[in-house]
């Protein structure tokens with residue numbers, strides 16, 4: 001098992017088990033059941049500190065990667081702001097006690113009520129994505145809302161070289177105002193002329209799971225040409241730093257990424273305060289998901305299927321993007337992985353797979369705990385109740401203490417919204 005894919009505070013105990021944050025992951029799985037998300041709390045904190053060291057209070061965590069009240073509190077206590085992209089994310093961040101001014105409101109189709117909630121919470125910035133949104137804000141301010149401090153989201157027309165579904169900086173995109181056609185300049189003119197908004201900066205986000213840092217440098221070059229003449233206070237380059245998920249992948253650290261961005265911004269003469277919005281690179285490698293093996297089906301001459309007690313409802317990334325993962329046994333993380341098997345979930349479709357060709361120990365058997373690393377981002381947050389499967393709990397581990405921060409759903413939760 002490639003060790004660098006595990007959380008920072010992972011170790012092997014005297015009993016041979018994987019420990020995270022000083023907690024025996026086998027015991028955590030026994031105590032809270034499976035599937036379970038086990039987070040290394042200090043890993044999350046260390047990533048936040050890296051971002052804050054490079055960008056101060058312009059370091060903003062993209063909550064869509066992973067959000068619950070404990071996470072919102074943790075990120076805020078480390079000095080980051082929080083980016084929320086819907087009324088729901090705004091609601092959770094506020095419920096966690098994060099003050100409105102430390103929030104940034106995103107979204108390509110914010111409703112009037114979402115904007116109204118954001119204005120009422122006095123969020124630090126609203127990142128405006130369309131002319132319709134400017135209309136909505138003007139109506140709300142005319143009706144008595146306080147004026148909004150806004151950034152305009154623009155598409156710089158660069159390819160992020162990542163999966164099509166998470167590329168957002170190219171001209172052919174639903175997001176933002178296009179720079180190359182002059183629409184972005186028209187949006188700036190409109191915002192500057194409006195009494196309802198105070199334009200304080202420009203925003204771009206080129207995509208997610210981006211390994212090629214030159215894509216960010218290219219975006220900064222376009223943004224320097226576009227935004228600098230306006231002399232605005234802020235320039236936010238979004239998130240998107242990739243993380244390794246499988247053996248052989250490598251990515252820069254947040255600190256290295258920060259250094260590259262700051263240098264690239266300097267090189268093209270950007271004087272505005274540079275901001276970032278990392279999500280995945282904060283949370284992904286902080287967690288593993290632990291499942292229990294329920295069936296092993298050997299098909300002679302075809303393959304072996306190993307079914308676990310979760311699947312696309314706790315990790316839809318393999319189905320959505322064809323993403324790869326590694327697998328290992330938390331009871332023996334150092335075991336040699338000599339067999340290949342397909343790790344699948346318990347949902348009623350063939351597409352419900354977690355690892356297409358998993359290298360696993362030959363001993364892997366029914367009843368074993370089986371874990372996938374790097375599931376801290378876009379796992380729980382993208383999860384569903386498909387097949388009425390209950391969403392797993394979240395456990396934060398630190399200094400040998402395992403803290404349940406989100407409990408497992410119950411059958412009663414499944415009926416909470418069901419009225420008849």
Ligand SMILES: *Cc1c(COP(=O)(O)O)cnc(C)c1O
Pocket residue numbers: 062064065083106205207208209238239240241277278279280281
């Ligand atoms: C998704 C998103 C992010 C975070 O992206 P990561 O790849 O998770 O770092 C940041 N900003 C915006 C606007 C986003 O949509």
